[in-house]
Amino acid sequence: MKNIYFKENNKIRELVKKIEALNIAYKTLEPPPEIIKDLLGKSLLKSALYSARIEGNPLSLAEVGERSLEKNSKSLHQKEVANLLSAYLFVNSKNAPKMFSKNLILKLHQLVMKNIFSQAGSFRSEPSAIFNQAGIAVYLAPSPKLINGLIDELILFANQKSVPVLAKSAVIQFAFEKIHPFLDGNGRVGRLLSAFILFKAGYSYLSSSLEEYINENKLQYYEALEPSKDAGGFVEFYLQALLQTAKKNFSKINADNTKTEGNDLLPRRKEILLIIKDHPDCSFDFISRRFSSVNPKTLHYDLKKLQDSGFVIKIGRTRGALYRAKN
Template sequence: MFKAEFRITPHLLKLFEQIAMAGALVRNSRLQVSVKAPLERDAFARSVHSSTWIEGNLLSLAQVRAVVDGKDLLVEEKQKTEVANCVEAVRRILKTKHKPVTEQGLLAVHARMIKGLLAKDRSGKYRSVQNYIVDARNKVIFTPPPPAQVQGRMKALFAWAKDESLHPVIRSAIFQHEFLTIHPFVDGNGRVGRAVGQWFLWEKGFDPLCTLGLDDFFAQGRPRYYDMIQQTRDMDGDFTHWVEYVAQGLAWAHEDVQNRIKAGTLRLQGVTLTPKQEELLALLERKGVLGAPEIGKAMKINRARVNQLIGPLVRLGIVTRVGAARAVRYRVNEK
């Protein structure tokens, strides 16, 4: 029987609130197809790139986009196969994303994720040999349970995941971590674990557009990602910090989508923002209302540069002035 200990901390509740509010804003934004479709394609490609890159794949984001679009590439076959398999595995989950995650479904995801990379008798089947997790110097840092325990522990994990009282983020986070600890397959555990973690969220109605960025969050802080996995293993079954970490990643992913939606909508209207202006908008989205000195301090730029960046945003109606003279502050126009 699998038992998971965790605490619902104030920080975690705040993150859940941020995720819920951001998700509602995206759902209610009534995005035009000309904005949403490119965002979904981009989020999908970035997720595949991040998840495979975490495991050592060397294809660039541009090359991954080419694979997603079905274009041929002159690259090492194994590198291309890893990416193409991840594309197809996640696409298959997306087609039935509202169906419950099952053990049979997980095995099917592994079979597709590892197609052509493992012998058929190891594809979509739990391992029958011992495996080890090593660091960059090939030093063993963790030994997963012996193969004789794998099937029993996976069944116990799925039984635990049937608890409908669990918050979807908690269930997704803990399932993914315990899956990585069991390491039930000879290869492909990381990619499969992250994909199935997403599936647990989609099953409960989370928008893939808002959650696929979680892989980007993990990839951008890859050393921390691995540290958090190992630190949680050392916590004697307490998953609190791991759940907070995953929730932090989902909050970041939701905020990133909001910023991309705003930028995509502006581009559709013929408005092109500089990276610094997008950074300024993201800052105002997070903080609400700020004065020029606060903006300058947060962005590490002087007052003149703040005025240079924000002036066009005010004239375009993207940002609104609040107050007057020295007391003037700025906020994003919600209209």
């Protein structure tokens, strides 16, 4: 992009290295689908809430939940969070587009501003500026005539495979704020675009609820967004936010995974363990006959987890291997 730049430095490289290491470690955990689903559901609600709070929404986590959002649709603050939740669910779903595009940007704005803003899903056609708390204009946005061209540049940058994805997700948010293509909702859509980039690159579980960190460090966030062209400071802030969020999410997943494999075994694994206790030295075929509707690969995975957790011993290595409960 012509008007936006950043120079990779040692700090950025170190942050990227740590985040990538956590992502690799996460993949080796192989958490069960139910743990992933639970974490992602809670994290996306947090992303929606804290993205709204960054913009001044007063609701707290205790005040929102999917049910309350549905029941209190007349409240503007509830609508804001409900709309954002819909947008984050869309970004993290199979229905999300494969490529970063103008249609994606307009779709996200439409979701975010639904029943809130009359020009939802449309670029602005009038001048705009960013004001500080004193009401003083601190940044004049580009002319409406330039918006489509600047967005096209952003799309080209976003779809470049040569740009490292973690830095790319930060620069996109920074550049989008500078383009300021909408009269309202630019910050919320910008954060969603970063989330989209991370989801497509396989970082969604570690980056979920990144907005909570940003909300807690709002002053630094806005200070990092201030320079008009140099995105370096914002990239550093964003990667630090991503690293802290990734550490938090990894610890949560690891703890839940350990708990699941301990006394709180998943129902099917608990049943498998009971079968092995009742029938010492039983074969895989014997166990699989009790779970005819379950994929054999899933049963092998369950047995491996029971072994890893110290509940079961495998005797032999061939197809004739037997399983015995560990005393």
